[in-house]
Amino acid sequence: MTLRTSRRAALLGGLAAPFVSRLAAAQTGPIRLGTLTPQTGAGGPYGPAMVKVAQALVGEINAAGGVAGRRIELVSEDDETNPDAGVRAARKLIDVEKVSAIIGTWASAVTTAVAPLCWENKVMLFTVSGADSITKLPHQGYIIRTQPNTYLQSATAAKYLASTGAKTVFALSAQTPFAVDSYNRLSDVLAQGGAKAVGDVIYDASKTSFRSEIDQALKTKPDALFLNSYTPDLAVILRELFRAGYEGRKFTFGYAANAKLLDTVGAEVAEGLISFSPSPDLDSPAFAKVRAILGAEPDPYSCQVHDHISLAALAIGKAGAGTGTAIHDNLRAIGDAAGTKITSAVEGLKLLAAGKAVNFEGASGPCKFTPAGDIEGCRFRFDVAEKGKYRLLSLI
Amino acid sequence: MTGDLPQLLINGLLAGTQLAVPAIGFTTIFAVLRFPSFAIASHATIGAYAGYIANVWLGLPAGVALLAAFIVAGLFGVATDEIALRRLRTSGPLTVAIASVALTIVLENLVRFGFGNDQRGYALAVLRDWRVDLGALGMVRIGPQQVQNAGAAAVAMGLLFLFLGFTRTGKMMRAVADNPMLASLKGIDADRVAQLANFIGMGLAGFGGMLVAMDTAVDPLTGFRVMLSIFAAAVVGGLGSIPGAVLGAFVVGVGEEFSIILLDPTYRTAVGFLAILIVLSFRPRGLLGERAI
Secondary structure (H helix, E strand, C coil): CHHHHHHHHHHHHHHHHHHHHHHHHHHHCCEEEEEEECCCCCCCCCHHHHHHHHHHHHHHHHHCCCECCECEEEEEEECCCCHHHHHHHHHHHHHHCCCCEEEEECCHHHHHHHHHHHHHCCCEEEECCCCHHHHHCCCCCCEEECCCCHHHHHHHHHHHHHHCCCCEEEEEEECCCCHHHHHHHHHHHHHHCCCEEEEEEEECCCCCCCHHHHHHHHHCCCCEEEEECCHHHHHHHHHHHHHCCCCCEEEEECCCCCHHHHHHHCHHHHCCEEEEEEECCCCCHHHHHHHHHHCCCCCHHHHHHHHHHHHHHHHHHHHCCCCHHHHHHHCHHHECCCCEEECCHHHHHHHHHCCCCEEEEECCEECCECCCCCECCCEEEEEEEECCEEEEEEEC | CHHHHHHHHHHHHHHHHHHHHHHHHHHHHHHHHCCCCCCHHHHHHHHHHHHHHHHHHCCCCHHHHHHHHHHHHHHHHHHHHHHHHHHHHHHCHHHHHHHHHHHHHHHHHHHHHHHCCCCECCCCCCCCCEEEECHHHCEEEECHHHHHHHHHHHHHHHHHHHHHHHCHHHHHHHHHHHCHHHHHHCCCCHHHHHHHHHHHHHHHHHHHHHHHHHHCCECCCHHHHHHHHHHHHHHHHCCCCHHHHHHHHHHHHHHHHHHHHHCCHHHHHHHHHHHHHHHHHHCCCCCCCCCCC
């Protein structure tokens, strides 16, 4: 009996040893940051590049001496674009790996599921998800989002439409949770620009014909149509607008107006369609670095992960401590307008060590955040469909 | 809003003709095999892809591609019934209906596996609408393509009526639909008739699927998107009745368009199902009753 007990005690001790040493190491050992990105599922095309950028950047920071005298250790998990898997992986990152920040959640459903774990454990969550509801969660400042939300995107669309000289705009929107908010914001900002939103039809995107909806829109003779659609319904709408002989401006989101759309509807039907999407800062040295890391044209999410890692490292450098709370408390201080403008974490960490103020602007643009954790502004690109191809119109 | 009535009526009638073809397919299978085959959704998708291969890859004209859609979807219908559904028929219509839902999801994903999730379009020019002045009733616009589609649908329906009314095989099908017991006593091979019903039913689904895809796009969900409206049309007209399916398709098509006068377009789909509830409350067997094949 005694033998068994002692054997069990030895076993338990043996099992516990790594945790004890890890706990002790948490004060002086490496600072752990976690990536939680989609390696599989709908977000699967983006996750691997996001992790690659994070690894390269952490390597660069460590090679330059780490942060606050400590190395950064990156732990990467797959959220499978699935809230269940995301929560399991976040639990591992928080409970076992003791990370100070989780970086790169992509799907809004995953971010929403993982967020409470983060704020309850005082772990900072950096996300690229777009749903407006995310930053309305009671997150106590533990969520930072670099992806512009619907509110900012609608305002940008409205400003652009007003700037093209359109006086009346009609919105055709697929039935989504953000259709109404989006139209209200569009209408407010149009009014400020001297234009007017003349109506809104929210349609059932699963239908195969929108002729009557389009008749309703065209009756108002709008200068521009704001097509708040997804690719399948946009294809139908564009064809029907063409048939109806509509000659005004057609404006939509970049995620709906993809290359496949042009193949589906053909050059003639898509001609003149203007699409807009949040864009990385194409002229920034940080963007060039992400491009060099990936060896390809970066997607917006990889650029945002570059900024997440940089923001976390700089906040830790500013605080001199590696906890989630330290990142939370110092995140906004590294976007100090009076500080030296920097685009790389290594450069910023040196300045911070010398006691100087820094103003970080990343690959995705200026990283300034509202109190709720939303990005204040970002770059947008506008493309026009011409002869079956998209051409960059402008970058603002 | 009432000034829009002529235009809404035209839009509804054109939508109805498009809906009628797969609805006839659905009701034909019901008439002979006595179960609602929801696998019609994936067969409409298969038809749309078969038409795509014929039209875009092989460069055949749309008319020939429609024929290809009919034949390929029909053959798939016979094969999948043989493999997946036939043995379940002894377990009752509910079991087969549930299995057909499972089958349609499997087939939809096989299409996705083979072709990916991307949208595709046919190699067809998009034509401008005709504008017709109706005088006091105002201007209406009519799409040449929709009229062509309606014509193709009418031809398919006409051929089916001729087949059922005047050929020996067609009469055999009607006999089985009318009274399977009596038909088997007369020596009609029920299995052959079942295969034929599947071929024609799923073939029409494929034909209708391609008509829908010509207006929208070819993707793995092409058939699924119209499934509920097809079901509504067949039930409103009277399950098992071919003229009923046509009438039901027009009721649902025109009803959905007219609903825009009173309701937000968001609720269009609900109108088809409201029509089911209302019609079934007063005529439990649908507008034309069942077994009028």
